[in-house]
Amino acid sequence: RKEVEQDPGPFNVPEGATVAFNCTYSNSASQSFFWYRQDCRKEPKLLMSVYSSGNEDGRFTAQLNRASQYISLLIRDSKLSDSATYLCVVNSNTGKLIFGQGTTLQVKP
Amino acid sequence: NAGVTQTPKFRVLKTGQSMTLLCAQDMNHEYMYWYRQDPGMGLRLIHYSVGEGTTAKGEVPDGYNVSRLKKQNFLLGLESAAPSQTSVYFCASSPVNEKLFFGSGTQLSVL
Numbered sequence: 001r002k003e004v005e006q007d008p009g010p011f012n013v014p015e016g017a018t019v020a021f022n023c024t025y026s027n028s029a030s031q032s033f034f035w036y037r038q039d040c041r042k043e044p045k046l047l048m049s050v051y052s053s054g055n056e057d058g059r060f061t062a063q064l065n066r067a068s069q070y071i072s073l074l075i076r077d078s079k080l081s082d083s084a085t086y087l088c089v090v091n092s093n094t095g096k097l098i099f100g101q102g103t104t105l106q107v108k109p
Numbered sequence: 110n111a112g113v114t115q116t117p118k119f120r121v122l123k124t125g126q127s128m129t130l131l132c133a134q135d136m137n138h139e140y141m142y143w144y145r146q147d148p149g150m151g152l153r154l155i156h157y158s159v160g161e162g163t164t165a166k167g168e169v170p171d172g173y174n175v176s177r178l179k180k181q182n183f184l185l186g187l188e189s190a191a192p193s194q195t196s197v198y199f200c201a202s203s204p205v206n207e208k209l210f211f212g213s214g215t216q217l218s219v220l
Contacts, residue, residue, distance in 0.1 A: 099144070
């Protein structure tokens with residue numbers, strides 16, 4: 001089993017839709033969690049960190065469920081510009097930062 | 110402010126050739142990482158370093174070696190390149206094993 005797993009999608013949604021991605025992790029000792037965005041095989045860019053209490057940044061909401069070992073990303077009011085691959089990243093307690101395989105989102109007019 | 114610089118950006122090798130990819134960061138970060146990305150596979154950790162003089166294996170270390178002789182540099186070596194190592198390689202650094210700062214990537218093709 002991979003340490004970090006995501007549904008690769010693709011998720012095809014219309015503009016204005018709400019879409020949610022989940023990411024599961026296997027190491028219960030994992031300490032911190034992130035969502036990155038990647039466009040067209042360019043370098044990934046940090047979208048947001050995921051805190052235990054959940055956090056929101058505009059149309060984006062990230063949540064952590066330690067009991068079930070998953071994190072989630074919710075995007076409200078999807079825009080065409082949200083089309084990208086979304087990568088979850090989990091920080092183990094040994095210094096490793098492990099990526100999920102990514103979830104592809106395609107927002108259509 | 111250069112951030113994280115990877116060289117070269119593109120390279121074509123023949124099977125069995127060797128090469129070294131250089132990653133340099135000017136942010137005084139402790140942590141540095143090498144990832145590879147293949148279609149549909151996301152980024153997979155090859156090796157990483159938690160400080161000058163230290164290295165550790167990631168998820169897919171076989172066929173690669175690394176060195177961190179200076180804090181600002183993290184070198185990735187391929188001693189005998191194989192077609193399976195055709196990939197896009199990303200280097201990243203981090204101040205405290207948190208937010209990653211990425212280089213722009215190296216496209217490597219092994220024929």
